[in-house]
Amino acid sequence: MADVKIFLVLALMLIFAIVGILLSKRFRQPVSVGIIILGILLGPSVLGIAEYDSTVAIIAQLGSIVLLFVAGLNSNIKEIYTKRNFYVALYGALFPIVGGFVVSWLFGFDIYQSIFIGATLTATCLGITSSVLREIGKIKTETAKAMIGAAVIDDIISLSILSIVLSVPQQVGAGTIMLQLLLVMGFVLAMLFFGERLLTWIIDYFTDKVIRHSPRLAFVLGLSLVFLFSYIAHILGLAAIVGAFLTGVCLSKSKAVNILLAGSEYFEIIFTSVFFISIGIVVDLFAFVSLFWFIIALTAVAIITKMIGSGYTAYKMGFKKKDALIVGVGMAPRGEVAFIIALNGFLLGVITKEIYSAIVFMSFLTTVITIVLLKYLYNAKGSKSVSEEIDFIDLKVRR
C-alpha cells in the first residue's frame, strides 16, 4: 500500500496552490507564477515539507497530460492556421532555440544541455499577454488574433522540437535528427489530417449510438484515447505530451467536445494546482545566486529572440511597426510548455536541477517584463476592472 503520507502532501499542495492563486490575482500575475512560488516555499529550498518523489512525479506527469489535452481541446487549428501566423510562430521558435543554444554554449554548458535549454525557449505562454490585452480592451484586435494563432502553432512546433531533442542520443548525428524530424512531422500531420476524422468519428459514433443514456461515458472514452495516443507518441520516440495535445486537437471538433471540456474542467483545476506546485518544489533557490548572470542573459535572449523572430516577421508580413512590436513583446513570456520541457529534461537527467531552476526563473522574468513593456506600449493605465473568474489554465484564453 502506498504511503499514506501522500494524503498530507496532497492536502498541503492544494492548500498552498489556493494561496498561490489568490496572491497571483492580488498582484495581477499569471496564476502559474503564484502557484510555483508557493511550491518553492513548500519544497526543500524553504520549508522542506514536500519533496519531489515518485508519487508526486506520477501525479505531475498525469497533470501535464491533462493540461495539454485541454490546451488541445481549446485549439481550433483550422481557424487558427494562416500562413502569417505560421511564419510568426516558426521564426518565433527558431530564433529562440538558436539564441538559447548560443548563450548556453557561451556560458560553458555542453552541446546537448545547450540544445535543451534552447528548446525550452521556443514555446510562448499567452496567458499573461491575453489578460493584459483583455484588461485594456485590446483582446479582439487583429494583433491579438495573430498572437493567439501563432501561439497555438508555436506549441505544436515546440513540442515537436522537444520530441526531437529528447530522442536524439548524446552523440548527435545528422541522419538521426533527420529521421526523427520526419517521424515527428509524420505523426503530427497524420494526427491532424487522418486522426481528427478517425477520433471524431469514434467518439461521436460512440456518443450517439452506444451510450446515448450515459453521455458522461464519452469523457471516460476521451481520457482513454488521450492515454492511448500519449503512449503511441512515446513508443514512436516522441514526447507523450505531444500525443495528449494532438488528441485534444483531434477531438476539438467532435460533438462530444462539451462533455470533454466539462469533464476536464475540474481535473484541470486539481492537476494545474498540483503540477505547478510540483514545478516549484523541484526549484533550487540557490541556483538564482549561482547562475544569476546566466539567468539574466537567458532572459534577455528569450525576449530579444521573440521580438526578432515573431515581431520582425509580423512586420514583414504586413503589420504596422507598433503592432509588430506588440506581437514581439506579447509572445515573449514563457510558461507551461517551457516548464514541461524543462521538467522532462530534469527527470531524464539531461539538465541539472540548477539549470532547471534557472529556466523557471527566466520564465518568471519574461512574464514580469512583458507586463511592463506591454502596458508601456499601449500607454495604458492599470484599469481597475473587476477580476473575473480566474483563468485557471492560462492556455484556455486562447480559445
Place this chain on the structure above:
Amino acid sequence: MADVKIFLVLALMLIFAIVGILLSKRFRQPVSVGIIILGILLGPSVLGIAEYDSTVAIIAQLGSIVLLFVAGLNSNIKEIYTKRNFYVALYGALFPIVGGFVVSWLFGFDIYQSIFIGATLTATCLGITSSVLREIGKIKTETAKAMIGAAVIDDIISLSILSIVLSVPQQVGAGTIMLQLLLVMGFVLAMLFFGERLLTWIIDYFTDKVIRHSPRLAFVLGLSLVFLFSYIAHILGLAAIVGAFLTGVCLSKSKAVNILLAGSEYFEIIFTSVFFISIGIVVDLFAFVSLFWFIIALTAVAIITKMIGSGYTAYKMGFKKKDALIVGVGMAPRGEVAFIIALNGFLLGVITKEIYSAIVFMSFLTTVITIVLLKYLYNAKGSKSVSEEIDFIDLKVRR
C-alpha cells in the same frame, strides 16, 4: 520519470471499464459487477495485460478516497438518522461480522483473518437494491427509506469496524480493542458534531468572502480537506477512507455542496472505473475453484445474517413481516465498502490473494441472489423500463 507504460495501462483500464459498464446495463447488473469482471479479464488470471503494481495502487487508493467522499457528500445524516434505522444497521453489521468470523474459523483460517473476513461482511451496498426498487416503482416506500437510511449508518459502522480491525495487532488484547473502539467512536462523533460546523464554516466563509469570483476553487479546498482528514484519520490509527467519508458527510450541508458534487462527478467516473477494474485485476480466478465451498458458505452466511440482523430487527421495530423480509434481503448485497475493506486487507498482507478473491466472488453472488429474491418477493415481472443514465456510483442513489 515514472514508466510511460502507465498510459497504456490506464487507457486499457478505462476502455475495459466502459465495456464492463455497457455489459452491466445489458444484463441489468450493478455497474461494479461488470467492471470487476472486465478487470478480471484484463488481469493476470486471463489476459495478463495489467497487473497490480504501485502506480495502480496509488490510483486505486485515491479512487477509494474520492468514492467515499462522494458517498459522504450524498449522505444526509440528520435526515437519515432514526433510532429504527440505527438498530437495523447495527444488528445488520454485528450478525454478519460474527457469522463471517465463525464460518471462516470453521474453514480453518486463523483468528485475525477470520475477524477480517467477518468485517468485510458488514457493509451493505444498496446500489442494486435501489435500482430494482426503482424499476418496479417501489423506491419511495417506507421500506426503501428505511433501507437507505440503515445502509448509510451501516457504512459508518463498517468503516469504524475496519478501523478497529486494521489497528489491532496480531496479538489481540481486549484493552487494545477497547481503546481503539473509544478512539474510533470519539473521532466519528467529533466529526459528526463539531467537524460538520467547523468544516461547513471554513468552506462557506472561503466561498463567500475569499473566492467569490472563482467558485471552482471551493472544489480545490474541498479536496484538500478530504486529503487532510484522511491523513488525520490515518494517524489516529483509523482507516484513511473513514476520514474521507466523514469529511463528505460534514460538507454535505455546506453551501458549496453543489460545486463539490459537480467537481467530484467526473473524478468519480474515472476513479470508479479504475478502482473497480483494479479490484478485478487483483482477483485470482483459481480461488473460485480452490475455495469453492468456502465461497458458498460465506455467501449463505452473508445473506442469512443480514436477513436476521437487519430483517428481524426491522420486524421487531414495527415493520410488517413481508416488508421486514424485503429489508433483510434488500440489505444483503455487499459492494464498494466490502471491496475496499478486502483490498486494504490484501495490501496490508492480512488476507491472502485467495481470500481476497473469495470475498469478491461472495460479493457477486449476494448481488445476483438479491435480484432474484427481491423480484420474487415483489412478484414483479422484469419491466422494460428505458434505462436511465447509469448510476455511476451505486452509492449515489442514496441521496
